[in-house]
Amino acid sequence: VDLDTLDARISVCRACPRLVSWREEAAVTKRKSFADQPYWGRPVPGFGDEAPEILVVGLAPAANGSNRTSRMFTGDRAGDWLYAALYRAGFAAIPTSTHVGDGQRLRRVRIMSAVRCAPPGNKPATAERDxxxxxxxxxxxxxxxxxxxxxxxxxxxxxxALRSLRDAGVRIPRPKPRFGHGARAEVETSDGRRIIVLGCFHPSQQNTFTGRLTERMLDELFADAKALCAT
Ligand code: SF4
Structure with missing residues (x-):
């Protein structure tokens, strides 16, 4: 199995009835401003470099964002912030990500989410997460x-991220490191490689509109990530 095959398999998953209904309903009802656009309405695969040094892990697609465009963090405000920051850091080909075919390409970075279908209220149930x-x-x-x-x-x-790493046999410090913006957890793979997990406030409107997360904070965080790749 290669990544393309995995993406194809993910994109037809129907394991969570509530999320299948939600993603498909959003694709039919559509937000008014996107009424003339086709919606993807399916699970959203990861996007970016196939051999990344930096992996960005988000929560889940937005109903009118990547559930519409089929690309991670594409077509919503959170994505506007994320791709602009990736561009400023030199990881993205263009500062925006609006639709498949827009010329966006990521170098050294891949984006994936913990849950692949848009959940109501951006809150997947524990069973859906699992x-x-x-x-x-x-x-x-x-x-x-x-x-x-x-x-x-x-x-x-x-x-x-920590749960998935642990399940992949990566050693996680105990007690489990706590999340915060700029928090760092050093984990070790079974072959002795060090990986740093960096906490970053989610670029949701809730954080960016209130100033809890600023462009400068994002820039500093990606600068840190880049520096850590070089060590
Ligand atoms: Fe499948 Fe994940 Fe979507 Fe559930 S959330 S239907 S497991 S892709």
Whole structure:
């Protein structure tokens, strides 16, 4: 199995009835401003470099964002912030990510989410999170050999990243490191490689509108991630 095959398998998953209904309903009802656009309405695979040094882990697709466009963090405000920061850090080909075919390409970075279908209220149930964990594990298994830094977005991304790493046989410090913006956890793979997990506030409007997360904070975090890759 290669990454394309994995993506194809993920994109037809129907394991969570509530999320299948939600993602498909959003694709039919559509937000008014996107009424003339086709919606993806399916699980969203990871996007970016196939041998990344930096892995960005988010929560789940937004109903009118990547559930519409089919690309991680593409077509919503959180994505506007994330891709602009990746561009400023030199990881993205262009500063925006609006639709497949827009010319966006990521170098050294891959983005994936813990849950692959848009959940109501951006809150997946625990059973849905667990049902989706094997997809994250499968994708992580592909990219882990090259990953040096994991940027975990929000407490959800942080927990999901540590859980998936642990399940992949990576040694996690105990007690489990706590999430915070700029928090660092050093973990060790079974072959003795060090990976740094960096906590980052999620670039959701809740954080960016309130100033809890600023562009400067994101820039500093990706500068840290880049420096850690070089050590
Ligand atoms: Fe499948 Fe994950 Fe979507 Fe559930 S959330 S239907 S496990 S892809």
């Amino acid at each position: 049902a989706c964990a094997p997809w994250m594990a499968a994708e992580l298994a592909f990219v882990l050999p090259t990953v040096r830094v994991i940027v975990a977005l929000g407490g959800y991304g942080w927990d999901a």
